[in-house]
Amino acid sequence: MSTEITEKIRKAAILNAIRHDGRADPQAVLGNLLGDNAELRSKVKEILPLVRQVVQEVNSLPSQKLTELAQSWSAEITKEHVEEVRQLPPLPNADKYPLIVTRIAPNPDFVLHIGNARAAVLSHDYARMYKGKFIVRFEDTDPRLKKAQLEFYDVIREDLKWLGCEWDEEYIQSDRISIYYDVGQSLVSKGAGYICECEPEKFRTFVNAQAPCPDRNLGTERHIERWNKMLEGGYLEGQAVFRVKTDLENPNPAIRDWPAFRVIDTDRNPHPRVGSKFKVWPLYNLASGVDDHLLGITHVIRGKEHLTNMARQIFLYNYMGWKYPDDLHYGRLKVEGMILSKSKLMKAIDSGEYWGVDDPRLGTLVALRRRGYVPETIRKMMWDIGPKPVDVTISWDNLNSQNRKLIDPTSHRYFYVPDPLKTRVTGVQKEFEVHPPLHPQHPEMGARTLTVRPQDGIATVYLAGSDRALLESGKSVRLMGLFNLRPQELVGNELRGEFMGEQIAGEEHAPILQWVPSESNVQVDVVMPDATIKKGLAEDGIMTEVVGSIIQFVRFGFGRVDKVSPGHVTVYFAHQ
Ligand SMILES: [Zn+2]
Numbered sequence: 210m211s212t213e214i215t216e217k218i219r220k221a222a223i224l225n226a227i228r229h230d231g232r233a234d235p236q237a238v239l240g241n242l243l244g245d246n247a248e249l250r251s252k253v254k255e256i257l258p259l260v261r262q263v264v265q266e267v268n269s270l271p272s273q274k275l276t277e278l279a280q281s282w283s284a285e286i287t288k289e290h291v292e293e294v295r296q297l298p299p300l301p302n303a304d305k306y307p308l309i310v311t312r313i314a315p316n317p318d319f320v321l322h323i324g325n326a327r328a329a330v331l332s333h334d335y336a337r338m339y340k341g342k343f344i345v346r347f348e349d350t351d352p353r354l355k356k357a358q359l360e361f362y363d364v365i366r367e368d369l370k371w372l373g374c375e376w377d378e379e380y381i382q383s384d385r386i387s388i389y390y391d392v393g394q395s396l397v398s399k400g401a402g403y404i405c406e407c408e409p410e411k412f413r414t415f416v417n418a419q420a421p422c423p424d425r426n427l428g429t430e431r432h433i434e435r436w437n438k439m440l441e442g443g444y445l446e447g448q449a450v451f452r453v454k455t456d457l458e459n460p461n462p463a464i465r466d467w468p469a470f471r472v473i474d475t476d477r478n479p480h481p482r483v484g485s486k487f488k489v490w491p492l493y494n495l496a497s498g499v500d501d502h503l504l505g506i507t508h509v510i511r512g513k514e515h516l517t518n519m520a521r522q523i524f525l526y527n528y529m530g531w532k533y534p535d536d537l538h539y540g541r542l543k544v545e546g547m548i549l550s551k552s553k554l555m556k557a558i559d560s561g562e563y564w565g566v567d568d569p570r571l572g573t574l575v576a577l578r579r580r581g582y583v584p585e586t587i588r589k590m591m592w593d594i595g596p597k598p599v600d601v602t603i604s605w606d607n608l609n610s611q612n613r614k615l616i617d618p619t620s621h622r623y624f625y626v627p628d629p630l631k632t633r634v635t636g637v638q639k640e641f642e643v644h645p646p647l648h649p650q651h652p653e654m655g656a657r658t659l660t661v662r663p664q665d666g667i668a669t670v671y672l673a674g675s676d677r678a679l680l681e682s683g684k685s686v687r688l689m690g691l692f693n694l695r696p697q698e699l700v701g702n703e704l705r706g707e708f709m710g711e712q713i714a715g716e717e718h719a720p721i722l723q724w725v726p727s728e729s730n731v732q733v734d735v736v737m738p739d740a741t742i743k744k745g746l747a748e749d750g751i752m753t754e755v756v757g758s759i760i761q762f763v764r765f766g767f768g769r770v771d772k773v774s775p776g777h778v779t780v781y782f783a784h785q
Contacts, residue, residue, distance in 0.1 A: 328510055385496075396528055507534055
């Protein structure tokens with residue numbers, strides 16, 4: 210057998226040994242070898258004895274030596290997984306426009322959630338796919354009911370950057386009020402809009418009966434006067450509404466003569482950016498419709514709940530002689546067990562049910578980010594579901610397995626014991642310094658150092674309270690990378706046990722548990738997805754992590770380091 214093959218087996222065995230606490234398994238090594246070297250598959254019979262021999266040699270090496278060996282050649286074994294290049298389905302009529310322009314138009318009354326990520330990612334990626342332009346437009350023209358909050362403009366910008374949706378231009382509708390007034394002026398002069406003074410109830414009675422309200426046919430001159438009166442502050446809140454004339458026989462009453470401007474008492478409800486400067490405010494369909502045209506949007510990518518808005522806006526476009534953009538209306542997106550209704554979320558936050566927009570129970574991007582979900586996970590999901598008009602439900606299992614795939618290769622490993630169980634081990638005759646790798650598959654990332662210093666033959670470590678039942682059974686366990694322990698008795702809240710040697714026991718697979726030295730450790734609070742807090746201890750190496758790093762607590766799960774202060778770390782749990 211060639212030395213080249215022997216060397217390949219040796220590498221596979223060393224990696225496998227590092228992953229399995231110093232004990233490589235010949236079958237696993239053979240499997241890895243054949244997976245990477247298909248040409249050897251016909252030679253299994255000849256190779257197997259060699260694999261056994263090499264594995265035996267490797268298993269006799271001290272763990273420090275294994276790590277050193279692996280560090281010397283790990284770069285070459287790191288496999289790059291190149292994602293297969295995927296394409297979104299083409300945009301309709303893309304060839305009819307010299308430049309494709311898309312937009313996302315969030316209302317900064319709330320932050321973006323996973324549902325909004327779809328409009329953001331698709332609009333952005335389509336713009337890039339066609340070398341076009343992606344615009345962010347803040348739609349903040351309701352200072353009364355959907356009032357913007359100053360901090361959310363920035364959080365949304367951060368959300369978009371995090372998602373990788375860098376924008377080419379940004380607009381804020383509260384800066385553009387006079388532009389909407391000009392369109393209002395134009396509509397009213399054409400007889401396409403009128404100022405309605407009806408009480409809402411009364412107007413509804415007329416419109417439901419497909420009849421004009423008493424104001425509708427008063428004549429253009431009267432309405433120009435009323436429009437000026439409106440702009441000069443002659444109406445109080447609720448006294449007048451600017452309506453766009455539509456087909457009163459439209460089968461959908463919600464489309465008939467839809468409201469375009471209204472009066473808002475901004476002395477009582479000042480706008481967070483422009484205060485009380487304006488009393489007449491455009492409603493959604495007017496402002497959004499006008500901007501899509503004026504900003505040259507060629508393709509609007511949004512949920513199918515906007516189909517009614519499109520029907521309304523087409524009246525505006527026809528009056529103004531504009532061409533309506535091409536549209537993609539995708540289906541509803543649900544995430545299993547998660548509220549994505551903005552109004553429900555806001556209500557629940559206001560009532561104190563959730564502590565804020567980044568509460569770990571929420572599907573907001575800021576909450577997911579805080580827990581250690583990476584933007585590539587969200588992007589991948591959005592590409593998978595694409596702009597399809599059918600309704601889709603995303604499962605947490607899916608989201609988590611996708612995220613795990615992405616964060617696992619770079620997450621440092623640490624020992625963490627929730628609800629720590631103090632454990633005194635007798636018969637420990639020497640000091641132990643062990644160096645478990647920061648990542649079992651990537652020895653080049655380096656190793657941690659954990660030290661156990663017995664006093665009078667007694668070593669003290671902490672084990673996880675969640676392993677208590679296992680320990681109470683009296684069965685021997687292995688402390689990962691350290692030594693074997695036979696639990697003897699539980700005295701109060703303390704476990705007593707006896708040292709059972711350092712070597713991994715032959716064929717018996719003792720459970721392998723994580724542990725934390727009593728000599729040096731740090732308190733860690735883990736904020737769980739249900740917002741409860743688990744308290745525990747971790748090895749002190751975690752103090753070297755910076756806020757924002759994503760780590761894995763061995764046998765516990767992945768999380769994101771949220772806060773590091775002397776002797777104390779807070780981690781937000783992502784998933785197992
Ligand atoms: Zn009226």
